[in-house]
Amino acid sequence: MTFKPLTAAEMPRFSGISTFFRLPYVTEPAGLDIGVLGIPFDGGQYSLISGARFGPRAVRAASARVRAYNPSLKVNPYEKYTVADCGDVRINPLDLDAARMAITEGVKRLVDEGVIPMCVGGDHSISLPILRAIAGRYKPVGMVHFDAHSDTADEDLGVPYGHGTPFKRAVEEGLLDPTHTIQIGLRGSTEGPDEFDYALAQGIEIITLDEVMENGLKWVASRFERLRGNPIYVSLDMDVLDPAFAPATGPNPGGLAARELIYFVRKLAGQKVIGADVVEIDAPYDSPSGMTVVLAAQLIYEVMCVC
Amino acid sequence: MTFKPLTAAEMPRFSGISTFFRLPYVTEPAGLDIGVLGIPFDGGQYSLISGARFGPRAVRAASARVRAYNPSLKVNPYEKYTVADCGDVRINPLDLDAARMAITEGVKRLVDEGVIPMCVGGDHSISLPILRAIAGRYKPVGMVHFDAHSDTADEDLGVPYGHGTPFKRAVEEGLLDPTHTIQIGLRGSTEGPDEFDYALAQGIEIITLDEVMENGLKWVASRFERLRGNPIYVSLDMDVLDPAFAPATGPNPGGLAARELIYFVRKLAGQKVIGADVVEIDAPYDSPSGMTVVLAAQLIYEVMCVC
Amino acid sequence: MTFKPLTAAEMPRFSGISTFFRLPYVTEPAGLDIGVLGIPFDGGQYSLISGARFGPRAVRAASARVRAYNPSLKVNPYEKYTVADCGDVRINPLDLDAARMAITEGVKRLVDEGVIPMCVGGDHSISLPILRAIAGRYKPVGMVHFDAHSDTADEDLGVPYGHGTPFKRAVEEGLLDPTHTIQIGLRGSTEGPDEFDYALAQGIEIITLDEVMENGLKWVASRFERLRGNPIYVSLDMDVLDPAFAPATGPNPGGLAARELIYFVRKLAGQKVIGADVVEIDAPYDSPSGMTVVLAAQLIYEVMCVC
């Protein structure tokens, strides 16, 4: 069994019921290879922009643009895998603890059936409850993490769970293997050097934006080689991109171009990707043509193409 | 059998698969009382704004705001009727004739099963193919029509089918009973008095915006009395509203307030409404909070409450 | 000779060269009855919004919506008068004194030929140099002035010429007859009561927004009667409208509805209108569908219909 995305000839892209990539909406994950899952939680945001809860709805609408065949990779992922829209985790924004537990349970439903979860956030704090769900099957996992920040702060506003802390928690809880973790694109100003020091001390490899500029795209991609064979989680924070390419996220000037990030994702081909998230899509702040959510949809698709 | 809209407690309004009023998406209309149907066609638009094809998708998303119980009418329409989202008519924007035929067929599927069609446009030219479908069951029908224009022009840019001509065609084709037709809110400048002259000559009752201001809301509502007992089609062109209340339509300054239009729709209670449309929702031009599409959704809901 | 606006059938409204009301662009005013003249000057603005210099360009584009026949007044002004687009006054925003002189000269070219100037601003400070030009033919003139403020301050930021002072200057220079001046819609907060005291002391009649609400539209219109026979200048500051109806102006909550202002303008029929301006159109702040500039265009058209 495979599902084919609805084509424009069957129903033009501006019409019909909106699902991720125009795939069927499936409530029972058994039998799927990949499940695209919305996680509309933004209870970890505390900066100058919020609204990541609106990400999944916006990405569903925009994903109608992404067609089945990837001419760059010469792949149609829907011929290879059974992929479906698994709906949204029911998030209660009024009860942050319950919401985090619901995320773990929602992802676990997929992972327990052997389905690779492609999670559409939501803010970056969702990575922790996702990794807790994944840990039921793979533990610890390596990670390729694109971001302007390390997200290994000790706490956010005195709280252990915010969008700046997920990966410190994940290391502490034994979910994440720092020695098989690479963080790419870091550049944002911080309160001090602590986050970097912690990450480096744990054995995380950091490739700053400066190093991307200095050493070039191929060199960055070559760093993925040492991860081969390990289960790898892919986490994409939209703020790794320059705000020009992703206006609808907390803006961090001086980031990657869209095509650079797409290039990196494609170079994950051959890795054992066991899950992914795309986070920090603050949809209300997008350009009129929705460039951020279209790009987020494209990135999820590109990850599917390298699974 | 009735369908209940998904509540916020079951799934918060910003999440989940988007359908009209959070109702089930149903592809087989048999057994329904009312079917909400998207008609994303804007091949009749030729003015300074276009994009009514994006109406159904936008109204689906916004209709999540409208909850089940109408405190003004003390009615929950979903307790009275089985209502569902019947999807979108498959519109081919590259073949305008085929698109118009598809609309007639799509509406006919509902009407033939005795389902009241609530059509979400699309531009006003869709009213003609809708009325052709309705004619299979009711012919001719009366109409309550809210609009800045009479839409009884002879042709648009030399063509018989545009968004300025549907009701002249409908009278000519015997689909519409002009003597049981009331047009409310007319005010827009025209090339000349021809449209009005034609409508009046056919026996259509015109209540201009000036007359609404002069005579008051109650008087307008009292004019509906003479329609009682006849099958009535309700056609709502968003441009009957002042652009302040409906920015995402071709702007005609000096129109109705939202609450006035809602008042009128509620006063249709007791009429035999056999179908309706809400048209000219140019979603790309809406306010950031989507006030036009929210209002369009509310209007459809209000029509359901008086069916 | 009369000019007919280009119809949509000749050239759809979204296309062609943009002129006021799709009329010919005429550089020599002789022979015209009415000249629509852009005055893109905003050197009198000093508050939280600016950009009135972009008004004429935006109104030209939006005026393509306004068709020839006014169904409310049953008038086609282009059958009665020869009307043309007289272009823009060349404004130098780097030399405010020169710009004010250029306005007077530009309007004078029309007035000297007996052409009624319909001026599209620009901020309200342009009314003074316009009235100086009109004074060559009519002096002093009466005025019907729609505004949230009296604009009779003594100075703005210590300067005699700003958008808060034009009518004090005009009274002082003998251009304006305060005893035949009516100001309608005043409501905005001020630094103190001085402006009102000055205006009232000069014999200006002030009808506040409160009085409009209390006494009704007909009563307001009845106040125009005493002006009959006198040459009357009409000045429309878009901020007389509630920001809901005119978002692209300095927002003053609680103003007129668009249809109320249109009603008032229509009630000027029978007055001897010898010139008019529509000012404070800060086009960059308009709604996506351009409701403010469309309304501004409509208002100019309505004034033409009552000339």
Added chain:
Amino acid sequence: MTFKPLTAAEMPRFSGISTFFRLPYVTEPAGLDIGVLGIPFDGGQYSLISGARFGPRAVRAASARVRAYNPSLKVNPYEKYTVADCGDVRINPLDLDAARMAITEGVKRLVDEGVIPMCVGGDHSISLPILRAIAGRYKPVGMVHFDAHSDTADEDLGVPYGHGTPFKRAVEEGLLDPTHTIQIGLRGSTEGPDEFDYALAQGIEIITLDEVMENGLKWVASRFERLRGNPIYVSLDMDVLDPAFAPATGPNPGGLAARELIYFVRKLAGQKVIGADVVEIDAPYDSPSGMTVVLAAQLIYEVMCVC
């Protein structure tokens, strides 16, 4: 001691440090009569729009438009009272319980010094912790409450504290005197009649939007008479307004016009207003010219004028 707002002549409105109404920023409330306090909390929002946390910052910027003298009421509140910007309550969006406690403490600092708190939200859930603070001095208080909803739901998504429940909690906790509470403008669809039934059973007077339309503004204002002499809290939810007038809030079609709400607030003159809030200002969704936040600022000012 009184503080004067900075005038445009001293520092043009587009410049300088932004404080509420250009008043001094004061960290120690002793000696003030009225304190304007930002409460940037939106942890009670769960619908299709969020972002009320951005309200105080936006209102500060927009309040620069509101000048000292109210020509309608012929009052300058700053001559009568010492008013200051008391800053923002430190809200932790990652810890909702702590945030609610911080609100109570922050307001209590003012109330304990006899300062009337004018609170700028934030979502409507802040009214409960504010009333808890006020209860230290006045208990129970009456209320004039403008809103599209009664906000007396039993719970929101199963949680006792959301933006739909504050006034049920306040009645239960004995903070609010329902027999001296009037709710105006109610109209929004609900899950059922429970909220209304509860409010009415407690003795709250509900004036629906329908009743406002039916009975007129003066009648509504006359209902305030019976409150005279009691300490009254004023709560303004921006959604009482039609979305045309307040686009940056959860849109509820068919509400009050801005000038109607201003009229009502002015008719509170003579009441013993002991505190107020303006809530549900979702600033990221405002019109380009910021009409919602300007109106919110105006409303706070109008309340100050009737204190």
Added chain:
Amino acid sequence: MTFKPLTAAEMPRFSGISTFFRLPYVTEPAGLDIGVLGIPFDGGQYSLISGARFGPRAVRAASARVRAYNPSLKVNPYEKYTVADCGDVRINPLDLDAARMAITEGVKRLVDEGVIPMCVGGDHSISLPILRAIAGRYKPVGMVHFDAHSDTADEDLGVPYGHGTPFKRAVEEGLLDPTHTIQIGLRGSTEGPDEFDYALAQGIEIITLDEVMENGLKWVASRFERLRGNPIYVSLDMDVLDPAFAPATGPNPGGLAARELIYFVRKLAGQKVIGADVVEIDAPYDSPSGMTVVLAAQLIYEVMCVC
């Protein structure tokens, strides 16, 4: 005879009648070297964005930014050629066949007089009727084509004429010489590999975005050498650009930067450019500052500089 663009000193750029590059509007093409022609047709669009009909009007306004002298090429094209604004083709959006014929006729009027047409779209389907007009003089022509797609699909939604098919039709009709055609920037996902296979089979040279990244700008430009001496049509689809640089087009993440596309256009110097189009400018979706239309105007200017 040459025409000079109006300078800012003669009339500031925000004022005056809007024409392409502030050149005279000329209705009779004889005597011109280059004619800039608006083709406001979008009847070939069927994806998630529409509105290319608004391109010419928007580009006219934005082109006021582009001054006469190109410091990079050290050229003033208006000293070399007589260039004018030739207005817009009269497009009937309600009759797609008639509209396509009008395009051919409109372009033919220029080509028959030896005028090089610079066409401002409109969607990409206009290239076919343009090439039919050009074929009266040059047949077949080579092409340099910048696009995210090959636009050589067999049909769009079952129709031969859409914005995905123009170049397959042009090859079939013998208008285009595929062996002297280079397509640059292709990357968009498709339904399958058919378009590419067709293009390659015809001898079209495809330089994908991946190849641009891999081989660099100079290498791409070097590929133009083999076209030298042949009549070359230049077709620029704005979606060749990354959405960051051209938000107002159907977004395809990961494209060219603006300066790369400008570089390529400049490297066409020395080619025999006999016509050009810039297409897919969906003006309603542009950034507030109009970056897409400004860039489109710049691109047309750059093509003129290399003619």
Added chain:
Amino acid sequence: MTFKPLTAAEMPRFSGISTFFRLPYVTEPAGLDIGVLGIPFDGGQYSLISGARFGPRAVRAASARVRAYNPSLKVNPYEKYTVADCGDVRINPLDLDAARMAITEGVKRLVDEGVIPMCVGGDHSISLPILRAIAGRYKPVGMVHFDAHSDTADEDLGVPYGHGTPFKRAVEEGLLDPTHTIQIGLRGSTEGPDEFDYALAQGIEIITLDEVMENGLKWVASRFERLRGNPIYVSLDMDVLDPAFAPATGPNPGGLAARELIYFVRKLAGQKVIGADVVEIDAPYDSPSGMTVVLAAQLIYEVMCVC
């Protein structure tokens, strides 16, 4: 004494009184090392966009994003220098000469106390009055100037002081040492080659955008070496950036990426920077997430990091 920026833990970034970088607002500059000063003057703008007067207010709000520690340079400037928000110069937009004098005086207050002024514009014409103030201490100064234009025109619209002329005036007045001046990123079309010819004749080094592309970032940075030891003013016109990265400025297609400009600024480390400006921030045209003002804030911070 040093000032520490308020951290998010002390007061979340969306709350509190807005100052540059969350630093104290200081009215007396004595004792500071660096003063950030707003100069809200746009009386030198005359093109298709205006509104630079809104720059300082917007940058204050956005600068809350920039945290203290620069991980790229491994520097916290606030540990090295005492930095404060020095407020805005009081600009009178109705008296351009007075405004220019006020700028000189306002900057002089800092320079006379040995405080390095970091000026937030405002349009580029402010550089002249700033340099006049600096001349009291350093004269002539060298300059590193990032811009799409040379800004050495002889006059703008016949006036000596516009945003296209500041550096010709500064050379003429002996304020600027052209032989130690480097202009980077020039590319915009002009009326002719005069500006370039003048600059080159004076000994200014021009590095065009073409040369940046051709020679690479390191080469550009290497050109700064010869300035070492001289007092250097840094002037950043946001239009040096591609509009993709800085939409809220007069758009000039084909410019620098944000990270390239940040790279160049960082390479100024070791220079003797004695003042700086960031200009042409037309805030009303920014993206919804404010990418231009965030980048402007980042650039000022980066200059502080290399002082």
